[in-house]
Each structure stands twice: as structure tokens, then as C-alpha cells.
Amino acid sequence: MERFQISRATMYSICFYVIVACCRCETNPDIDFLIWGLERSTFILTCVCSEVTNISIKQVYLGRNMESSPMEPFDEALNYRSGSNKCFCSVFFRHRKQVDIWYCKLIISDNAAVIVFQGTLRFPEVYMPIPIKAWGKVYVALRVRNFGFIKLISVERKTVVFINRDMHVNRQDSKFKIFEAEVNETSGNPLYVSEVKYEGVILQSSNTFGVITGTYPTNESTYTIESGLPMFSLRKHEYVTFCAEKGSCSVVVFSPFSRVFNITSLKHGRTNQYLDHPSHIVVVKNDSLIIQGKSHLQVQVFIERPDKRSWSMYTAIPSELFLTKYIIKLHDNTNDTAFLIVINTKGFDDIMIEGTNESLSATRLEYQVNYELLFIFCYELPENLEYEIYSVSETPFGLYFYGETSDGSFASPIALGNTGKDFNYRSSLSTTKPSKTTTTTTPWCIISNVTKGDKKDNDCDGYIDEELFNAKDDDDDGKIDEDTALDTGTGCLPGWFGTHCEKMCRCNDSACLPNGDCKQNVSCVFDFFGLQCQYKDLIHSANVSQENVRYRHLTPCHHNFTAKTPLTITFPWPTRISWIQIEAVSKDNLQGLKLRFSQTRNQSCYTGHCRHRREFYLNTNTLRIMCSAAQYVCRISIAFNAPEEERELCSIYISAGRNLALGQPVGMSSYYRDKLGIVSRRSLAVDGRLGDSWKSCSTTRLQDQDPLLRLSFLNPVLVEEIIIYFKVTVKNERFSINLLDSTDNVIYSSTGVIESIVSIIPSSQISLQTIDVFKQHSTSPLSICELEVYGECAPPMYGPDCSEICSISCNDQICTYEGYCKWCPNGTAGLYCFEGCLEWCEDYQEVTNATTTPRVTHVAYHKQSGFRVENVWLYVMIPIAIVGICSVFICTGPSRDLEKVPSEPKTYQQDFYQHYLLTKESEKTMFSETDNQTSTSVDVTDALNTLEIVTPSMTTTNA
Structure with a gap:
């Protein structure tokens, strides 16, 4: 310490x-004080204390707010010479009844301290x-x-x-x-x-x-x-x-x-x-x-x-x-x-x-x-x-x-x-040039000339360096390029990266390379880890049986500890997890690992083993375990088959997944404008910053009776969880949410009560492209401080921009952010499901549902393109099949009933409100309360019958 x-x-x-006068002032030494009493005062006593031998004190009565209580005005100048006493006291007012607020002025000719007693004679407050x-x-x-x-x-x-x-x-x-x-x-x-x-x-x-x-x-x-x-x-x-x-x-x-x-x-x-x-x-x-x-x-x-x-x-x-x-x-x-x-x-x-x-x-x-x-x-x-x-x-x-x-x-x-001889006071209004340590108050914002990256709020909208120099209104305030940031060389604002500047840098001190990787010797910020630090780590908000599991360092396995089994991780509220990652000194320390989920008091959560367990090694000592349970968990217990053997572990990560909503296009039916003229921004709901003030939330107008916020993804995504951080304006008010596919068909609708945090987990992964959150016939604005969507790119794509092709060896061609298979066909394993199917093929499913197997071999960590040498025979057969199909099509000729070429996908630009009104009146309404909408590409009728909504309460934790 x-x-x-x-x-x-x-x-x-x-x-x-704290000092009542300018020490060593040469001009205008008079110091003015305003003394005011409160409504309940019947007694006012002021004392002027000073080491100066001769000072002048002038008392000026200024008045009161109301005329209900008599008070004689005064205007009196006193010359006070200190003797044995250094304080001169004067009774300003004494009355039997309580008076209204009143005030007077003290003008003192030199350095002095003023102390005011007021209240009643029996109880004078100071x-x-x-x-x-x-x-x-x-x-x-x-x-x-x-x-x-x-x-x-x-x-x-x-x-x-x-x-x-x-x-x-x-x-x-x-x-x-x-x-x-x-x-x-x-x-x-x-x-x-x-x-x-x-x-x-x-x-x-x-x-x-x-x-x-x-x-x-x-x-x-x-x-x-x-x-x-x-x-x-x-x-x-x-x-x-x-x-x-x-x-x-x-x-x-x-x-x-x-x-x-x-x-x-x-x-x-x-x-x-x-x-x-x-x-x-x-x-x-x-x-x-x-x-x-x-x-x-x-x-x-x-x-x-x-x-x-x-x-x-x-x-x-x-x-x-x-x-x-x-x-x-x-x-x-x-x-x-x-x-x-x-x-x-x-x-x-x-x-x-x-x-x-x-x-x-x-x-x-x-x-x-x-x-x-x-x-x-x-x-x-x-x-x-x-x-x-x-x-x-x-x-x-x-x-x-x-x-x-x-x-x-x-x-x-x-x-x-009080004053001190060694303490030099200078008023902030003085013409004296202040030193580097001189106190200054935060000035009132004044609109100034544009200077790139000057860390000032040049347009007085409450934000600093929030625009790109691109001749566009990036901050939705009706002005163009009025508060621009320094050029980062990537076309993105500082702290952001990606093709569309939609990803937030999660490296310490925002030290990211243009591709999002951390610079040399720079680690991820608190609560994030993994590739480009994009995975949210839940273990820091949980209670753990051994604090060593939270240890993080830039060097893998920089610190190790002896695990005391069972290791327990207890969450403060029901929580969805994406996967678990464990670092150990060696692979031997991870053999026979068992996972079990259990409930806590007054919490309803999933209980049982890790269902359809999938595991693979990222390197020689890092194991990732995935479970297929799309439910909330309260407690995780980690144990081993041979508890008598000491296990040397390094750290444990609990992943919530990757927030896909960051920086995605957002539209609103209206925009709140405060008394300063600052317009609420639609981008505040996806800026990655949590806060519950009006300044940090996307808010609609109060007059908007059917407020709506729409989040659109550039590419279809598979959603595992939706978390909405509301600013609660009216208690027990309800909201609705619509999930729409790429053709704007509503594939699910649900309603819930607005709380500070609302979590929504679909019963199975949903491929969607648009999310609508709205209220109907409301008398209060819709205010969303942050909208988080956790999931992966819709198959067969993966990667930062959902532009990479997932390996066909993956089950349903669903990949993680790094390109690893989310699930493998029976009998296969490894990062890309190319391993296995040896002598233990038939027992693979049973074994992986119980404990960690020692038979999974290691595949080095690297970016996966989707094409592997191991399946070269398959890649040869696919082009042959395609050529055969095309030959048949050419021979038969084109169909006479061939439909017109589809137009480009709909864009969601600034004419949102008009589009919103038209869509609301159409047959395919985005406010549909029924679930009979279907999709021609995916059968989702049975998969979307259940949507769980949980509102965990906010709790304060010490970092």
C-alpha cells in the first residue's frame, strides 16, 4: 500500500x-461577502477574525424575499482595532419569530475570516x-x-x-x-x-x-x-x-x-x-x-x-x-x-x-x-x-x-x-497570471473555431472531438465537421477500428493497431480478452473460491497456483455464458476436468452437467470448453476425476461472447432535444459506454407516443442474447421487441417490463438482421443507454466483417470470431473438426459430455481460411458437382417464368420516420403481436416459441 x-x-x-482576501494585494483590497439567513433563523451572529491590527468593516442590509417579518435596514461602517481579541462579532438580527430568507453584505478592508452563527439562541448552526x-x-x-x-x-x-x-x-x-x-x-x-x-x-x-x-x-x-x-x-x-x-x-x-x-x-x-x-x-x-x-x-x-x-x-x-x-x-x-x-x-x-x-x-x-x-x-x-x-x-x-x-x-x-502566511490566494477573477497549480473553474462552454483533436467541445454539444472530417453530420446535430478528431490514419475516430469503424479498441490506453490488435507489450483492458480483446470476461463480476483465477498478464501463464477443488464461480444474478477458457501449466493439469452448474439461493438457473460439451486446445496449455445450454447459470463448479492430484492452473476466463451491436446502424422515430439544444444521438445506444444519464442514452421526444429504436446489422447474425440498458422514466412501463430477418419479416415478437437491465435469450440461435425496440401509446420517451447483442455471424460466414467463409467441416458451418468451429459432427474434434474418428470415434460423444479427454491433439493457433489440405478430396469433388449442375441447367434452358432480378436491399437512412410510418400501416407490420410469420430460408416456427426475459438488479462492486 x-x-x-x-x-x-x-x-x-x-x-x-478558503482564503478571504488576496494576500499581498496592491489594488482594491476590499473583500465582499454576502451573508444570508434561512427561513427558520431567529438569530444571526457574524464574527470577523483577523491578525491585521486595524480593519474597516461595512455592513449593508440588502433586503429579504418577503415582507412578512419586520427588520430594520442598516448601513453601518465600523473601524475595528484588534487588541487582545482577534475577532469582532456583531448581531445582525435577533427576533422571536422565524423570518423569511434575507441577506446582507459585508465589505472588509483587509485580510480576514468570517464565521456566521445562525439558527436559534439554543442551537446556533455555524x-x-x-x-x-x-x-x-x-x-x-x-x-x-x-x-x-x-x-x-x-x-x-x-x-x-x-x-x-x-x-x-x-x-x-x-x-x-x-x-x-x-x-x-x-x-x-x-x-x-x-x-x-x-x-x-x-x-x-x-x-x-x-x-x-x-x-x-x-x-x-x-x-x-x-x-x-x-x-x-x-x-x-x-x-x-x-x-x-x-x-x-x-x-x-x-x-x-x-x-x-x-x-x-x-x-x-x-x-x-x-x-x-x-x-x-x-x-x-x-x-x-x-x-x-x-x-x-x-x-x-x-x-x-x-x-x-x-x-x-x-x-x-x-x-x-x-x-x-x-x-x-x-x-x-x-x-x-x-x-x-x-x-x-x-x-x-x-x-x-x-x-x-x-x-x-x-x-x-x-x-x-x-x-x-x-x-x-x-x-x-x-x-x-x-x-x-x-x-x-x-x-x-x-x-x-x-x-x-x-x-x-x-x-x-x-x-x-482562514489564511496562512505561507498560503498565497489569488482569485480566479484576478488579472494576476496564475501559476501552473493555480485553481481554475471549468469555464462555461463557448462555441469556438474548429481545431482537429484539440480535446475541447468546440460545438458545445457536450461531447469532445466526436466527428470525422468527412463532410457529413456524424453526430446528428445538424452541423457538419464542427468538432473533428485527429486523423488516425484509418478513417476512424480514436478508439475505433474496422471496415466501418464499428469496433471499439479494448486495449489499454486505446493502444490498438489499425487491424484492432494491441500494440507490442500492451494488454487488454479490464473485463475483456481474446482476439482483438473483443470477448467480454464475466469472472470479474463473480464471486470465486480462489482469487488467483482472476489473474491476468500479457505473458500467458505468467503466474500459476494450486487449484483447490472444487473451484466455484458464483454470479451475482442469473447469467448466460458463451464458453469457458482455462489456462494451466501443462495439458496434463487439465485431464479429467469436470463441469457442473448449480443454483444459488433465491435464483432459478440451469442445473446439471455441460450438455453437448465441445472442447479444444488453443495451444499447449489453454483449453476452451463450450456447452450447448442456452440458459442462465448461477454457479459453475470445476473439479477433476482424481482430486488427490495437484492441479497447477494459471487463470480462468468466462466468456459472454462478442457484442455484435457495437457501431452498427441505428435509427429512431424521433430525437430528444434538451434545453441547451443538444440533440440526443442514435449512436449512443451502441457506443459501448454504459451510463444512465440523458447525455449517454439514445432518447426519443416526449411527444412521440409510439417511440421506436431500430438496430440494423450490415450482415445477418446469429443471436444468443440481447441485453438492453434502459433509462427508466416510468415504473412498470412495458416495451416490445421485434426480431426481423433479412427480408424485414418479423420472426418473433415479445413484450416485457422496462427495467434498468433486461436480458433476452432466445430458445435457440436466431438468424436476423434487424431489431426493433418500441413502445405503443406511451406518454414517456423511449431511452436506451446501451443495446448489446451477443452472437456470431450467420453461417457460412465469420470474422470481423462476416466476410470469411467458415470451413464446411464445421457443423452447420457456424464459426467463432477467430474461425474455429462452434460445433463438430459426431466423432470429430479440434479447432476445425478435422481431428479424431480413430479408435475412440464411437465413444467421443459420451466421453466429452463427462470429462476432458487426453486424446484431443493440438492444432496451432492461426487464422483459418475455410480450406484445409486434410479434405482436399472434398474440395475437388465440389467443383465437379457444380459443373455438372450447370451443364444440366444450360441444356434445359432458362425458365419462362423466371422472376425479375431482385433489387438492392433496403437501406435504412435518415428518412427513417417516414419509412417507419409506412411500415406500420403495411400488412407486414413491425408491431405484429402474432408469431405466425414464417421464413422461406429457415424453419423458425418451433425454435422461437420461448423467449426468456430476466432483469437482474444493478449491484455495486469494488474493482
Whole structure:
């Protein structure tokens, strides 16, 4: 595990909101704050703390939202000279009744920190406002659903704030205005913790604005409140949280911009890595944590009192922004129950309280956690109301304030309102040229000139470098070549390859060659393997009896382990598998291998042996096993005939097959357009990226009562499973699906309930060319985030473009992606079914249905063209037969009833909606609810009587 060490803030010049003034500013030193109270406040107290001996404070009352409560306006300037006290406090308002939202302005002439107490005299909540110059344009906020709130304040006459890019709030009527951010309840996928729902929110505007977040707990007379954090950039985003042993706490991490982040438990001493978390929200209960990510995170800690009468929250500050000195002020009612949460690397003897010459000695420590070089402790403050706390060694440290009263509890990061002599603050609005580590907020998108591959959203549609320079509208937004990517030399966008750019590069760092193979010394990305890394590996989402089976390395069998039989692989929900691949030290370690499938609790799955088992060796130590059961499985057990013999294995792969839908043509009956004017793309349903936001899903218009999405394949395919990732907009709503052949005949129709994930397994493989997913008489849009189709090319073709001919030695001429026979005729074996039929021919089927046979010989791994020397006599006879047939045809002459030459196949272009309406009215309707459609080429009547639909629930796993 990497040793943790808090970064030294003295080494950097960082722009951040925690400092309330420009250190060493030469012009316009006045710092403005907007202070606002909430509806339930009857008491407002502001304290200005500074080391400057003489500062000017001007208080300006600005007004309130309603006129229901009396309040005398004020406009007062004070010259304050500090003496023994470094904090000046002023009561802004005291009233017996709760008032409406109101706000005032503080103008301070020099560097100072502002602390605001508000609420009631018995329960004052504390927060530290952010100066107006440090407000941001982008915020990542958290709230508790049902009783959490987010309030915004702006100094501009017109401010539009977009929330999660799905909705916006607009205020134009007042110069100073607080307005509620009504968060879209359907956005995100929050976790449930003790029946409390947390929701992450992204707020963005072209103007700077302020944010305040809070909650109304069960006690209606109290609340918790915090200043919102603008989005910022640091060298390393690192947060440390502390949970005391008494009471309980929940640490909530919101990571909308960080794909990967680590959480280290200080209680258990282990690190968990979170990769592409579906909800971007992780909640950890009752543990002190170190949270590390590569981009901006929002971390909040919710603390519940031991008596469970109230709870509070505080926002974690990145360790790079820790200071060496703090000034704090307490309220009169908190001095007996006030605590400091200190985070440093030198221990409690390094932290001193000025004026008392007293260190934070062990006599006042409530709780402490020591982890390698990190010290976290909770310290009970002595009886005083004003403190200056500093590090003797001038080492930056973190400081949080926690207090309790008879009516409630509260917490706040003290870093929000303090300065340090070694910490230079520059506002993002300053004309001073920032350093490389200066904080900048994400700017509001402005349409700019086209520059190829500049990694910018030049057309402000929410996507980066998404078009080819080909004089076409690749992104369906009505514009041509406005946000183009760098030329990859293949005619495809970066990360894609193939004849039609329909295949996604699955190599690490997108390091693919033009043909899709990984570059030298580059392996497949997580969860994929095989030829061109196109096979999906299911074992990483399963529970395994030995973790060694997940080991992956660029070098085959780089690591081996002794198998403890039976090896079990348990899936979290019923899962279809395509085949199993096992690597061992040698072929001898795979002899006598047995497979069995079993059920798990509360899951209905296939139980029994591997039916019609087919196996072959890819090389001297890699065995692939296929089973013909087209059903869901829950658990796989791997054992051997001689369990007393040690088996040295290297790794096990569970293949889901190859997703044939990637990059295929898609059409929609209509296109959703959001309030920014961004048009939903049809290609989002087949882009290989899972997500449940509007931005990542193909969505139809709300007014479209019969929405439809059509997926067309360039060539016919054999389908084993269809997986649909829906964005659920209405609960228990139903959808329909049609499977069509190459002549647009509906060969099967079915309906089901829309869930987050829907899996469909035909009772047998179906040769089709089109899939329609639709709703009828609907009042909500059809939104599909990803449509996956697993299978192979329809016979007799195989390969990346279904352009290679499968060997006629294969059963029904069905081949895998690499060209290996999917199934072999009885008595044959091997990659291409050319082996066998020796002395064990008659027993082959029985043997392979039971255990792995040692008699299967090895055939080297290579691309198979479909023509082999072993069957040369067969290849000679075929042309002779063809010549004979043609001679007979010529002699008899052409038929008088010969039909006209068929026209070219129908194309599915941008006139889809018109074609959709015409087809809907025709006799061969794509919405047919009957199964009496037939095909002249394949008898599918009996094969399509059953279509299983499973909706596994989404679960969170640690990568």
C-alpha cells in the first residue's frame, strides 16, 4: 500500500476559496461577502477574525424575499482595532419569530475570516461564507433527499444555472437573489444507507454564483448548513475524514468527474478501488478514511449524536489546502461541548494554542487514530471562546470544528475561513497570471473555431472531438465537421477500428493497431480478452473460491497456483455464458476436468452437467470448453476425476461472447432535444459506454407516443442474447421487441417490463438482421443507454466483417470470431473438426459430455481460411458437382417464368420516420403481436416459441 503523506501547502501557490482576501494585494483590497439567513433563523451572529491590527468593516442590509417579518435596514461602517481579541462579532438580527430568507453584505478592508452563527439562541448552526471573488461557475454538491436543500445566490441581474444538464433555474428580477435549486429527482442512482438517500448534483452557469447546502433533520427547529464548494483543480485530490467511536457517521463521496478513486479504511488498513461506479456515489459507515482521486471529488461527513437526537455534517477539505495556522471563534453556548478534529503528520504535541502556551496534550484527547505517518484525533477545547491554533513546526494540518448543544450538534471545516502566511490566494477573477497549480473553474462552454483533436467541445454539444472530417453530420446535430478528431490514419475516430469503424479498441490506453490488435507489450483492458480483446470476461463480476483465477498478464501463464477443488464461480444474478477458457501449466493439469452448474439461493438457473460439451486446445496449455445450454447459470463448479492430484492452473476466463451491436446502424422515430439544444444521438445506444444519464442514452421526444429504436446489422447474425440498458422514466412501463430477418419479416415478437437491465435469450440461435425496440401509446420517451447483442455471424460466414467463409467441416458451418468451429459432427474434434474418428470415434460423444479427454491433439493457433489440405478430396469433388449442375441447367434452358432480378436491399437512412410510418400501416407490420410469420430460408416456427426475459438488479462492486 502506498504510504500516505499530506502534501505541503507551502510548496504551491493555489487559487482557492478558503482564503478571504488576496494576500499581498496592491489594488482594491476590499473583500465582499454576502451573508444570508434561512427561513427558520431567529438569530444571526457574524464574527470577523483577523491578525491585521486595524480593519474597516461595512455592513449593508440588502433586503429579504418577503415582507412578512419586520427588520430594520442598516448601513453601518465600523473601524475595528484588534487588541487582545482577534475577532469582532456583531448581531445582525435577533427576533422571536422565524423570518423569511434575507441577506446582507459585508465589505472588509483587509485580510480576514468570517464565521456566521445562525439558527436559534439554543442551537446556533455555524458556517463560513466564501468571498464573492472566490465564487465559481461549476459546483459539485451533495444533498440528502426528502429533507436536504441547495440554495443559490447571485450578484448578477440575470443568472441561469443548469442542474445536471437536464434542467435549469433562471432568475432575472433582482440584483441580489437567493433561489432554490429544485434538483431532478430522477437523475442519478443514489445508494440507500439507513433509509437515507444521498444525491449528487452538478451546478453550472456562465456567471459566478454562490451555493449553500443543508438539511432539515427530523427536529424541525434545527438544521445543518454548509457553504458549497466550487469546482477546482489540484495536483492531487486527497481527503481525510474522521469518525469518532461514539455515535455514528456516514462518509459520502460523490465523484462525477473521476472514473477511478481509492478509499483507504483506517480502521481495517486496506484500500478499495472504485472504478466507474454506476451512481458516482459511495457511502462508507463509521470509519475514518483517506480518499484519493485524480479529479474533483465532493466528500461530506454526516455525524449523528450518540443519543440520536440530532446530527450534523461537514465538508472535507483537500489535504493540499491545509494551513499552518487557524483563528476560530465559538458561540457562548458551545464552549463546554466544543471539539476540534485535527489531522496532521507530527502528532498532537506539534499543535499549540496561542496565549495558553499549551499543546494539544493527551489529557484532552477524546479519540485518536494513528495510521502510518498520519495522526487524527478529536480534542476537547478548554473553556475559552477565541483560539489561535498553529503548528510549532509550521507543518500544514487540517482542522474541523464540532460542537454540541442541548438541542443539536453542528460541524464545519475551519479552513473555509482562514489564511496562512505561507498560503498565497489569488482569485480566479484576478488579472494576476496564475501559476501552473493555480485553481481554475471549468469555464462555461463557448462555441469556438474548429481545431482537429484539440480535446475541447468546440460545438458545445457536450461531447469532445466526436466527428470525422468527412463532410457529413456524424453526430446528428445538424452541423457538419464542427468538432473533428485527429486523423488516425484509418478513417476512424480514436478508439475505433474496422471496415466501418464499428469496433471499439479494448486495449489499454486505446493502444490498438489499425487491424484492432494491441500494440507490442500492451494488454487488454479490464473485463475483456481474446482476439482483438473483443470477448467480454464475466469472472470479474463473480464471486470465486480462489482469487488467483482472476489473474491476468500479457505473458500467458505468467503466474500459476494450486487449484483447490472444487473451484466455484458464483454470479451475482442469473447469467448466460458463451464458453469457458482455462489456462494451466501443462495439458496434463487439465485431464479429467469436470463441469457442473448449480443454483444459488433465491435464483432459478440451469442445473446439471455441460450438455453437448465441445472442447479444444488453443495451444499447449489453454483449453476452451463450450456447452450447448442456452440458459442462465448461477454457479459453475470445476473439479477433476482424481482430486488427490495437484492441479497447477494459471487463470480462468468466462466468456459472454462478442457484442455484435457495437457501431452498427441505428435509427429512431424521433430525437430528444434538451434545453441547451443538444440533440440526443442514435449512436449512443451502441457506443459501448454504459451510463444512465440523458447525455449517454439514445432518447426519443416526449411527444412521440409510439417511440421506436431500430438496430440494423450490415450482415445477418446469429443471436444468443440481447441485453438492453434502459433509462427508466416510468415504473412498470412495458416495451416490445421485434426480431426481423433479412427480408424485414418479423420472426418473433415479445413484450416485457422496462427495467434498468433486461436480458433476452432466445430458445435457440436466431438468424436476423434487424431489431426493433418500441413502445405503443406511451406518454414517456423511449431511452436506451446501451443495446448489446451477443452472437456470431450467420453461417457460412465469420470474422470481423462476416466476410470469411467458415470451413464446411464445421457443423452447420457456424464459426467463432477467430474461425474455429462452434460445433463438430459426431466423432470429430479440434479447432476445425478435422481431428479424431480413430479408435475412440464411437465413444467421443459420451466421453466429452463427462470429462476432458487426453486424446484431443493440438492444432496451432492461426487464422483459418475455410480450406484445409486434410479434405482436399472434398474440395475437388465440389467443383465437379457444380459443373455438372450447370451443364444440366444450360441444356434445359432458362425458365419462362423466371422472376425479375431482385433489387438492392433496403437501406435504412435518415428518412427513417417516414419509412417507419409506412411500415406500420403495411400488412407486414413491425408491431405484429402474432408469431405466425414464417421464413422461406429457415424453419423458425418451433425454435422461437420461448423467449426468456430476466432483469437482474444493478449491484455495486469494488474493482
